[in-house]
Amino acid sequence: MDELTIKGIIIQKLKIISSEKGDVLHMLRNDENSFKSFGECYFSEVNPGCIKGWKKHHLQNQFFSVPVGRLKLVLFDDRESSETHKQINEIILGRPDSYYRINIPPGIYYSFKCLTKTPALIVNCTDIPHSVEESSSLDLNNTIIPYKWD
Numbered sequence: 001m002d003e004l005t006i007k008g009i010i011i012q013k014l015k016i017i018s019s020e021k022g023d024v025l026h027m028l029r030n031d032e033n034s035f036k037s038f039g040e041c042y043f044s045e046v047n048p049g050c051i052k053g054w055k056k057h058h059l060q061n062q063f064f065s066v067p068v069g070r071l072k073l074v075l076f077d078d079r080e081s082s083e084t085h086k087q088i089n090e091i092i093l094g095r096p097d098s099y100y101r102i103n104i105p106p107g108i109y110y111s112f113k114c115l116t117k118t119p120a121l122i123v124n125c126t127d128i129p130h131s132v133e134e135s136s137s138l139d140l141n142n143t144i145i146p147y148k149w150d
Contacts, residue, residue, distance in 0.1 A: 005084055006075055006077045006087050006088075006108065007082055007084045008105040008108070009075060009089065009105070010103040011091065011101070011102045012034070012101050012102075014065060014099050014101050016095075016099055025065075025067045025095075027065050027067075027123055027125065028063050028101065034063070037128070038127070039125075039126040039130075040125075040126055040129045041124065041126070042123075042130075043122065043123050046119060046121075047119050048114050048116060049114060050113070050114055051113040051140060051149050052111065053109070053110055053138075054110070054137065054139070054142065055109065055135060055137050056078060056106070056108055056109040057104075057106050057107075057134060058107070058134045059128060060126050060128050060130070060135070061105055062104040063103055063104075063126070064101065064122055064123070065093065065100065065101045065102070065122070066120055066122055067095065068095075068120060069115070069118060069119060069120025070092060070095075070098070070115040071092070071093050071112045071113060071115060071120050071122065072090060072092055072112060072115055073090070073091045073093055073112045074088065074090050074091075074111050074149075075088065075091070075104065075109070075110050076088050076108065076110075076145045077107070078108065078144075079108070082107070086146075088146070088147055093112075109138065113149060
């Protein structure tokens, strides 16, 4: 994996316990340093070739992983006080070789694209429940984020 440059993004390789009857995929434990509190957990499908985003949360920490399929995740640091303000990171997530959990702190815009021929599945565990009032969205083609999806 390429070196991450955005301050506060934490990425961790996740444990897979292989079994001939079906693998066990770890995601998050409450005794890990990055765990703060439980808000909610949900799954989001991304259809082949589709792009979701841009979105950022103002208060919510997110913990993403991709247990099914593969995604390209793009992050943009919109925090004016951050030393990595306006930097972009691209990360490939998914099995078999990129089964990671990524912690996205508040103030980071994110967008993602399904790279597989079948839907990709994101699991997102957050530290506070979702609220429309604490998030912002932008169109894919906006003038704030200097990134163009192909």
